[in-house]
Amino acid sequence: MTRIAAVITALDAGEAERQARTALSRGADLAEIRLDHLANPSVGAVRRLAAAVGSRSIATLRSRAQGGGPGSADTRRDSLLREMSAARFAYLDIELRADGGRATDLTRRAKRHRGIVIVSHHFDRPTDAATIEDTLEACAAVGDVAKVAVPVGDVDAAIQIVDLQRRSGRNHPTTLIGTGIEGTITRVLAEDSGQETQYVALGGAALLGQLPLAVARRLRGRKPTVLGLVGHPLGHSLSPAIHEASLDALRLPAVYLPFDVTAESLDALLLAADRLRVRGFNVTIPYKEAIAPKLDELDGDAERLGAVNTVVVSDGWTKGYNTDVFGFRVSLRSFGLRVGDRTALVLGAGGAAKSVVDVLLREGATVQVANRSLVHAESLAEGFNETVEVLPIDSLPRRGPWDLLVNATPVGTKGFPPGPPVPDAVVAKAGFVYDLGYNPSATPLLGAAKRLGKPGSSGLEMLLHQAAKSFELWTGRPAAVDAMRRAAKEALG
């Protein structure tokens, strides 16, 4: 079984020992003691740590060239490694490039106390599959375990790493990791793909993409389910935080990952979903409409609107749903807003706008839409049987009033152009201002509403309700909505 190793990067030996003990008591199988992170790695520190926690530790002295910490101690590498190999650490990590010449001597010393030798290599840039395979073979030729880490910049590269790990792991004990946020899935699938060791963070993620120990423990010994969010960009989204909170509260063996993809990578992800154990994902800006024709089947609301925010993957079959419709409808109720016979202006003509217009029309509202590109708004309007009037953006100060103004554009959301999306003269004509944006919670549009004495709300309630519905579709379990709400509020500060 894959062993879970918590990476310890403390600055002094005492703290490293304390953290290693904590990690082991919290269920890690091993502590990887990164001696290169000690401010001054010394023979004394090596001996102390080996005596205290060595039988359940990996001793690593990463060189500066391979991403070592402040105490890489390259000039004293030889003597420190000799000490580390003789000390009773369960594992010794040596480097293919820096230590190849002394590998035989170090291995002989480690074997005297049955130490296992990991031979590692860390690429500093994305690398082709053939080079990765050759490097794994070279590591395996010298060590008991071959460990290779490669930065991955996109989901295609992550898929390649998982496939390579599966192949190589059959021939030799191997740990092949994709580093960086896009590589997280290679760490999630550590056990599933046969990695020898799963390197995790003791607290929050130490390295981008590293899983926290608690998440690795949640997945351990159970087939992992991968859920996630597909879109670009994703920095504003609270979906990872809230779904993780729900998975954690229910102790489900699943993770929710961000998949920041190009249109081409989206195809690759759909094709590889099954072997990556992806059982479902949310879809956000800008793919809600673009993904619909790529799926095998669409559920009622998704089919009617041609907009998908949730995909369920089952035995390679992809089915699209639209839980934004549900989320928006429930959020109106939670605000006590009755929109039948009322007038509404919707800003935007994308996937979210479609769901909003659909709900408003079905509740009996009179709906007008304004959007940056008029033609997109016209095509949205044509998709409905009821009349939806399209207004040019610059005509808005002369139109209205509206009982409800809904912003279904990303303007004013973190990472997108700052708002508000319409001038005060338009906001002043709205009865209630509803910004689907929720990050920041006080969006520029809501700031304008407040200044003008208008009631309003961010999209947080909608987010939580659509998320809870998606969660249920993937897991068959009701979501832990309270945990989701707490996580959202915490993330928003």
Ligand code: NAP
């Ligand atoms: P989408 O399908 O990509 O549509 C984006 C819409 O916004 C399009 O109408 C686009 O206009 C317009 N737009 C984009 N950038 C703009 C800019 N700089 N200035 C003016 N208009 C701009 O995206 P979506 O999925 O509908 O999402 C829209 C927003 O709603 C996002 O911020 C998303 O986070 C939010 N949302 C929130 C929730 C929630 O639960 N609270 C749910 C869904 C969506 P063009 O047609 O001219 O490109």
